[in-house]
Amino acid sequence: MARIIYGSELSVKLKSDMAHQVEQYTRIHRQPKLAVVLVGDDPASMSYVKGKEKACDAIGMASKTYHLDGSTTLDTLLTLIDGLNHDHTVDGILVQLPLPDHLDEQQVLSKIDPSKDVDGLTPISMGRFFANQPGFKPCTPLGIMALLKEANVTIEGKHAVVVGRSQLVGNPIAQLLLRANATVTMCHSRTVDLEEVTKTADILIVAIGKPRYIGANHVKDGAVVIDVGVNRVDGKLCGDVDFDMVEPKVSVITPVPKGVGPMTITMLLSNTLQAYRLHEGIDV
Numbered sequence: 518m519a520r521i522i523y524g525s526e527l528s529v530k531l532k533s534d535m536a537h538q539v540e541q542y543t544r545i546h547r548q549p550k551l552a553v554v555l556v557g558d559d560p561a562s563m564s565y566v567k568g569k570e571k572a573c574d575a576i577g578m579a580s581k582t583y584h585l586d587g588s589t590t591l592d593t594l595l596t597l598i599d600g601l602n603h604d605h606t607v608d609g610i611l612v613q614l615p616l617p618d619h620l621d622e623q624q625v626l627s628k629i630d631p632s633k634d635v636d637g638l639t640p641i642s643m644g645r646f647f648a649n650q651p652g653f654k655p656c657t658p659l660g661i662m663a664l665l666k667e668a669n670v671t672i673e674g675k676h677a678v679v680v681g682r683s684q685l686v687g688n689p690i691a692q693l694l695l696r697a698n699a700t701v702t703m704c705h706s707r708t709v710d711l712e713e714v715t716k717t718a719d720i721l722i723v724a725i726g727k728p729r730y731i732g733a734n735h736v737k738d739g740a741v742v743i744d745v746g747v748n749r750v751d752g753k754l755c756g757d758v759d760f761d762m763v764e765p766k767v768s769v770i771t772p773v774p775k776g777v778g779p780m781t782i783t784m785l786l787s788n789t790l791q792a793y794r795l796h797e798g799i800d801v
């Protein structure tokens with residue numbers, strides 16, 4: 518029987534700490550604020566944005582969503598971001614992805630002031646991250662590292678296998694694990710005989726977006742399994758790992774929902790609070 522690590526529980530603890538900090542800061546300083554830019558009416562994006570607004574509210578952080586029409590031009594979007602860059606009451610700017618096809622994501626993200634890039638996805642933040650320089654790190658990998666810490670998982674010297682190589686999750690989590698002295702193997706859609714590789718993992722991180730793809734044959738006894746995937750099957754959420762088959766074999770596993778997902782939003786709050794401290798000159 519595995520130990521199930523709920524990001525939802527760790528998030529409550531971390532958010533309560535942040536709410537306390539916000540309460541202290543706002544006795545002297547202005548309220549921290551996150552600006553969220555949403556283009557179009559994609560239901561999943563709209564629901565993610567709602568979740569972010571609720572999370573901000575829960576810790577006493579202000580948030581404002583700029584909901585633009587799906588046919589918004591690049592110029593309009595860049596002008597909005599420019600305004601937010603210069604708005605001294607805004608600490609973090611988040612552009613909800615994916616954007617409609619006619620908008621170039623890289624061009625849009627590049628416009629965000631790096632000191633407000635709380636998603637850590639602009640080319641400057643990415644460059645700083647991979648160069649090991651101070652700056653904002655992407656939220657999901659930060660959340661995964663916090664979950665591993667919470668579960669007291671030893672990373673140093675372990676073999677970590679990351680399945681998926683996206684800029685959002687796979688690539689940066691591999692880098693963080695490497696920095697924590699794991700020996701890291703990255704897999705992707707062209708990996709030959711994935712099972713042979715994943716079976717050697719002490720720590721297995723899966724971020725591919727394929728419902729219940731990783732089964733019992735993919736994992737070794739006692740492994741630590743972090744399931745990043747969020748898939749909807751027959752109206753219900755599930756991960757990239759077949760939880761029921763894998764859980765009896767491993768030592769630690771995250772569920773979907775209530776696993777990595779809540780940690781991503783919590784790390785967004787944490788990054789926004791970090792941006793706020795920088796903007797307000799608050800030392801910690």
Ligand code: NAP
Pocket residue numbers: 657680681682683684685686687704705706707708711724725726727745746747748777778779781
């Ligand atoms: P992505 O950009 O679509 O990348 C998917 C990666 O998986 C690619 O590197 C792809 O390989 C690899 N892949 C696809 N099929 C594979 C297979 N059969 N075997 C091995 N590798 C395979 O996805 P993403 O943005 O990283 O997201 C991955 C999943 O995590 C999605 O379900 C997403 O919804 C979820 N997610 C969750 C959170 C959260 O907070 N819980 C945050 C972000 C993402 P190639 O590079 O070769 O194409």
